Amino acid sequence: MQRVVYRNWLNVLFLAVLSYVPAAWSASHQASTPQVQAELVSSTKQVVAGETFNLGIHLKIIPHWHTYWRNPGDSGIVTTIDWQFSKPSQVSDILWPIPSRFKLGPIVNYGYENAVTLPVKVKIASDAKLGEDFKATAIVDWLVCKEECIPQQVTLTLKLPVVASANIAKDVRGQTLIDKSLAKQPQEIPSEANLKQVNLEKTNDGMALHIPHSSLSSEEIQDIWFYPYNWGKIAQSIDQTKTINADGITLALKHGDAPLNPNESLEGVLVVKEKRGDTLTERGYFILPKLVVPQSLRGNSTSDIKLVSQAPDLGFVTALLLALIGGVILNLMPCVFPVLSIKALSLVSHTQYSQREILWQGIVYTLGVLASFSLLAGLLIALKAGGAQIGWGFQFQSPLFVIAVAYLMFAVGLSLSGVFTISGSVAGLGGTLADKPGYAGSFFTGVLATIVATPCTAPFMAAALGYALTQPALKLILIFLSLGFGLALPYLLLTAWPALHRKLPRPGLWMERTKQVFAFPMYLAAVWLVWVLAQQSGANGVAIALGGMVLIAFAAWLYDSTQYVSFKARASANVGVAALLISTLFISYTYLDSVPVESTRSAVKSSVNNHWEAYSPERLEQLLAEGKPVFLNFTAAWCISCLVNERVALSQPKVIAAFKKNSVTYLKGDWTNKDAQITDVLTTFGRSGVPLYVFYPAGRGVKPIELPQILTPSIVLNTIPSSH
Amino acid sequence: MQLKQLIATSLVTAAFSFISTSVFADPVVDQPAPAFTGTTAVGGKLSLDSLRGKTVVLEWTNNECPFVKKHYESGNIPQLQKDAASKDISWVQIISSAPGKQGHVDGATALKLNETRGAKPAYVVLDEDGKIGKLYGAQTTPHIYVIDAKGVLVYKGGIDNIPTAKKEDLAKANNYVRETWVALAVGKKVPHPSTKPYGCSIKYPT
Numbered sequence: 001m002q003r004v005v006y007r008n009w010l011n012v013l014f015l016a017v018l019s020y021v022p023a024a025w026s027a028s029h030q031a032s033t034p035q036v037q038a039e040l041v042s043s044t045k046q047v048v049a050g051e052t053f054n055l056g057i058h059l060k061i062i063p064h065w066h067t068y069w070r071n072p073g074d075s076g077i078v079t080t081i082d083w084q085f086s087k088p089s090q091v092s093d094i095l096w097p098i099p100s101r102f103k104l105g106p107i108v109n110y111g112y113e114n115a116v117t118l119p120v121k122v123k124i125a126s127d128a129k130l131g132e133d134f135k136a137t138a139i140v141d142w143l144v145c146k147e148e149c150i151p152q153q154v155t156l157t158l159k160l161p162v163v164a165s166a167n168i169a170k171d172v173r174g175q176t177l178i179d180k181s182l183a184k185q186p187q188e189i190p191s192e193a194n195l196k197q198v199n200l201e202k203t204n205d206g207m208a209l210h211i212p213h214s215s216l217s218s219e220e221i222q223d224i225w226f227y228p229y230n231w232g233k234i235a236q237s238i239d240q241t242k243t244i245n246a247d248g249i250t251l252a253l254k255h256g257d258a259p260l261n262p263n264e265s266l267e268g269v270l271v272v273k274e275k276r277g278d279t280l281t282e283r284g285y286f287i288l289p290k291l292v293v294p295q296s297l298r299g300n301s302t303s304d305i306k307l308v309s310q311a312p313d314l315g316f317v318t319a320l321l322l323a324l325i326g327g328v329i330l331n332l333m334p335c336v337f338p339v340l341s342i343k344a345l346s347l348v349s350h351t352q353y354s355q356r357e358i359l360w361q362g363i364v365y366t367l368g369v370l371a372s373f374s375l376l377a378g379l380l381i382a383l384k385a386g387g388a389q390i391g392w393g394f395q396f397q398s399p400l401f402v403i404a405v406a407y408l409m410f411a412v413g414l415s416l417s418g419v420f421t422i423s424g425s426v427a428g429l430g431g432t433l434a435d436k437p438g439y440a441g442s443f444f445t446g447v448l449a450t451i452v453a454t455p456c457t458a459p460f461m462a463a464a465l466g467y468a469l470t471q472p473a474l475k476l477i478l479i480f481l482s483l484g485f486g487l488a489l490p491y492l493l494l495t496a497w498p499a500l501h502r503k504l505p506r507p508g509l510w511m512e513r514t515k516q517v518f519a520f521p522m523y524l525a526a527v528w529l530v531w532v533l534a535q536q537s538g539a540n541g542v543a544i545a546l547g548g549m550v551l552i553a554f555a556a557w558l559y560d561s562t563q564y565v566s567f568k569a570r571a572s573a574n575v576g577v578a579a580l581l582i583s584t585l586f587i588s589y590t591y592l593d594s595v596p597v598e599s600t601r602s603a604v605k606s607s608v609n610n611h612w613e614a615y616s617p618e619r620l621e622q623l624l625a626e627g628k629p630v631f632l633n634f635t636a637a638w639c640i641s642c643l644v645n646e647r648v649a650l651s652q653p654k655v656i657a658a659f660k661k662n663s664v665t666y667l668k669g670d671w672t673n674k675d676a677q678i679t680d681v682l683t684t685f686g687r688s689g690v691p692l693y694v695f696y697p698a699g700r701g702v703k704p705i706e707l708p709q710i711l712t713p714s715i716v717l718n719t720i721p722s723s724h
Numbered sequence: 725m726q727l728k729q730l731i732a733t734s735l736v737t738a739a740f741s742f743i744s745t746s747v748f749a750d751p752v753v754d755q756p757a758p759a760f761t762g763t764t765a766v767g768g769k770l771s772l773d774s775l776r777g778k779t780v781v782l783e784w785t786n787n788e789c790p791f792v793k794k795h796y797e798s799g800n801i802p803q804l805q806k807d808a809a810s811k812d813i814s815w816v817q818i819i820s821s822a823p824g825k826q827g828h829v830d831g832a833t834a835l836k837l838n839e840t841r842g843a844k845p846a847y848v849v850l851d852e853d854g855k856i857g858k859l860y861g862a863q864t865t866p867h868i869y870v871i872d873a874k875g876v877l878v879y880k881g882g883i884d885n886i887p888t889a890k891k892e893d894l895a896k897a898n899n900y901v902r903e904t905w906v907a908l909a910v911g912k913k914v915p916h917p918s919t920k921p922y923g924c925s926i927k928y929p930t
Contacts (some may be wrong), residue, residue: 074863075925077887105854105928107863143889148826149924151790151889231920237863257881257918627885697915698898699885705913721903721915 031154035065035144040136040156041117041174046163047134050126055091056119056178057081057140057156059112066113067142069099071229071268073109073236077143077151079118086135087125094118097184098271098284099227104147108237110227117181124162133159186269186284200266200289206254207234207291211270212247220275226251226287228268232258258702260291263684316475320482323464327486330453336487338518339412339452343445344494355498361442362495366488368446373484376450377477399536399592402638403545405451406529407584410549411556412448413522416515419553420560446488452525453487465689535637535672537592544591548584555580611656615669617677629664629698629720634678634690636671642691649711658720664695695719751860753917757869757877760856762818765831765848770816777873779813779908781901783845784820784857784926786827786865787837790889791923795866798891801883802842804901809844813905817845820857822929827865828852854928864923870904870914879904881919 029040036059043054059067059079068076083091096118099110128134138156143149189198189211201208209226224242228234235254243250260266269284330336343365414420468479494500526549533541555577562573613619615632623630633650635642649655650666659666669678671690682692685706693707698721705719751758757780761771772780783801785792795801808815819834821827829837834848851857860869860880870879884897900916907914 075921075923077889077922104925105930106858106861107925107928109925141888145924147925147927148788149790232918257920699916699919702916702919718912721907721912 027155027157029156029158031156033144033150033152033154035062035150036060036067036142036152038140038154038156040138040158041177042136042158042160042171043175043178045160045169045171046167047124047128047160048165048168049124049128049130049162051165052121052123054119054175054178054182055122055136055138055158056117056174056181057138058115058117058177059142060115061113061144063114065144065146066100066102066109066111067116067144068109068111069227070094070096071110071227071231072143073101073111074107076109076111076145076149079140079142081118081120082139082141083120084137084139085122085125086133087128089125089128089134090123092121094120095182095185097181098186098269098282101225101227103237106237109145110236117177119178119181128162130162130164132162134162135159184282184284186286189270189285189287198270198287198289200291202262202291202293203252206252207260207266209251209253209266209270209289210247211249211251221249221272222275222280223273224249224251224270226253226268226270227284228256228266230258230267232256233260233266233268261684262293263290263680265290316471319464319467319479323468323479323483324486324489326464327483328489330487331490333453336449336453338416338521339445339449340491342416342515342518343442344491358495358498360439362492364439365442365446365495366485366492368443369450369484369488370446370481371443372447372450373480373487374477377480380480381473381476399533399541400589402529402533402536403541403548403588403592404585406526406533406545407548407552407588408448408451409522409526409529411552413519413526414553414556416519416522418512418516420556449487450484529638532638532672541592544588548588551580551584555584611651611659612666612668615667615678617681620667623665623667624696627699629662630696631659631664631666631716631720632669632692632694632696632704633666634669634671634682634692636690638672639690645691645693645709645711649713649716652713655713655716658717662698662720664720697721751869751877751880753877753880753914755877756875757871758859760859762849762851762856763831765834765850767831770847770849772871772875775814775816775871776875779811779873779905780871781808781813781815782860782869782871783815783817784862784865784867785817786819786821786924786927787829787841788826789865789924792865794889794891794894795883796841796843798894799842800894800899801866802844804899805844805846807902809846811905814847815845816847816849817843818849818851818856818862820851820854820862821927822854823852825927825929826924827927852929854926857926857928862926864921865926866923867921867926868901870901870908872908878908878914879917880921881916882921882923885919887920887922 031038039058039060041056041058043056047053057079061067068078070078072078079094081094085091097112097116099112102109102111102113122136124134136158139153140156141151141153143151198209198211201210211224221244225240226234228236233256235256238254241252243252265288267288268286270287271282271284273280273282275281331340464479464483468476471479530542530545533545537544558573558580559577562570565573612633615634620630620632633642633646635646637643658664669675669681671678671682682689685692685694691709693709693711695705695707696702697705707715707719757772759772761769764770781804787793787796792801805815807813817834817838819827819829821829829850831848831850834850837843838845838848849856856862862869864882866883868879868881868883869877872878879900881900883901884894884899886893886897900919903916904914906912
């Protein structure tokens, strides 16, 4: 239709006409364009119902022209085959033989010249009837290029009679072509006894792909080249410089436009041309090495590393500061606040103590917090050294820990309600400390504050702890101590600053009432923990926990009601109380352990009505491979901020609608119980715990976007690109 | 609730500052776009600096490439160019085909071609020695680069996400140029700053 002035219009017209010739009318197994003769070939002359055989598209290409591999390289388009069968049959993807590379100035392409056969495996439908013809139609699309490129399409058809297996005959020509192509398929790397593997390491300016010598029994390697399966993982046009030494061969690769993240695998084929005697052989090896970032390049703040790892790369000082702020914020968390306000109010009633004694209370309390945090840090270091996959909040992955904290919350609640009172000091420490200002009490308040604070990950803490977990032991401990100091700081200031606590209201009945009111958040915390337990251990776990609470309540009543009876009666009652508590813990311990963990996925079971699917690495990989947008949410039943985010942001109708409109798949991963695979992903993003929100935009190899740990609908909506 | 707001704001800032830019083959997204001065089809000179203050689109082209034809004959690129003009976005068409190779044209022919195709780029730059193309690492026709008003490269890659020469695929495709414009207009992060370019290879001098 257009009136374009071409310099060489005749030539263009000729190409244009021929390139758009649909060979459909031919209904033949052969079709030709000026550059390519295409033929549909079969490994057998007949087919057998339910059996597998090979079909192939043989392309004969005129000299200097080429078609493309599964990854065409810098330009070009992959060849595609659209199969149609007279009986629905299963067909594999194209089994790509190893490609060659073509360099045109600064552009490198991967493909085939002269001739290539693209085989597939076909499993004939089992209901194909004897005597009928099995008709296979292939619509083949390719781009053929010399320097200029022409897209072409042909339709090829082949009819093969369905016979009994005894009557099958080889198609010599088809079989030869297909076999020749199958012989050039990439193979697994031959491994010797001491399995030496190909590895991929990050370097200052790219990546080093190392192939140990034992993997290749090469006398003389003429050429070695890595062909990636996916675009953007390496810079395809840059020479892969090889270094050969006693260890093996190292290829220097440069990052492409969609670089690998640490621990992401580089998928592709390593093609080696070897001279064995007088013959030149060419082999392809399928490899899938993970990108390893050497220690020397970690924590390095060059922009290069940041970009590849995407991990929050906090400086040590920043991490310390964030931990401190996080600790201070922990004081406001619903489970910590009541405990600490009671403690603060006790200062009011302790006006008889000297300023010095009060300060010591604060210091001892701080020591209690710091001791608990050191213990936690030590535990983390030990577990890490043991190779365990852990992250912050890991304690809550143990149902035993959850039930113990639930009991503790409940007991503190009972105490606040006035069901029982522990005179002056923590039970079991004797009355000697009771008339002192309760230093032991202060210490254990610190311990208690730490325990009740652990489920509440303050936002600043998350970044600091994520960083801490990747650090050597000393730094890890320092960050934990800084966090603990932050937690202790408000109370410490209160004790150190007499002017401040003189400002506290005067004691009175209101103190008793406040205490009683604060019991209710504790009961709520216990209820929540029982709910967490229900996710972990099912209905039995709930029964055990509630039964245990009744026993604790009974023990509390027994303890309190016998406080003013004779010493003998009181002693036996106390023995009874201790026995009750021990048996509660023991029953919980033995029973919970034997509860099967199968049902634990219940927190994340997707149903048809849900707007999300359960996370699995396979599902994520599949969606990403298809280039579909994905919203990833890693959550846990014991993580309060996760649940809040889901309620206020992710479950909002407009967010659900936006996901739907942009066909975003919402995957939810549950970290309520231990899951090494999820821990791995968290580590990739530099996190040690949940929540983690990541948006993978549409398109392959596109960089994922991390969302903050506090979500609002607008944060989520702004991250998802509007579709155009 | 100011504290909560403060926390949320800091977090958003922190989270986004970790999504950093890349260090690969030049040029780099989120970095200043390489400066160039080229000869235009009307015989003048065009320097990238002179376009500072406006969004700039660089489009590598070759009128004989089937992929370029897909986007011109369907009216896709001409429409984008018209929309660019109405939004005060400078659309620069760059032809890097070497003399004697496919797509190499002189200035008059280039202008004539655009007229017959209904194409209205703001500028046509003739880059027959391939210097600008190589400076930008341009590989295919079409290959698109978007530079913001501050001269920072914000997008490089394909024109859309369906790498075929078939016009019927345009309806289903996600046009990355429009997507980038929308993001720039509302001050959002460009959703796909670097994508796979597709098309014919650029016919650089050998």
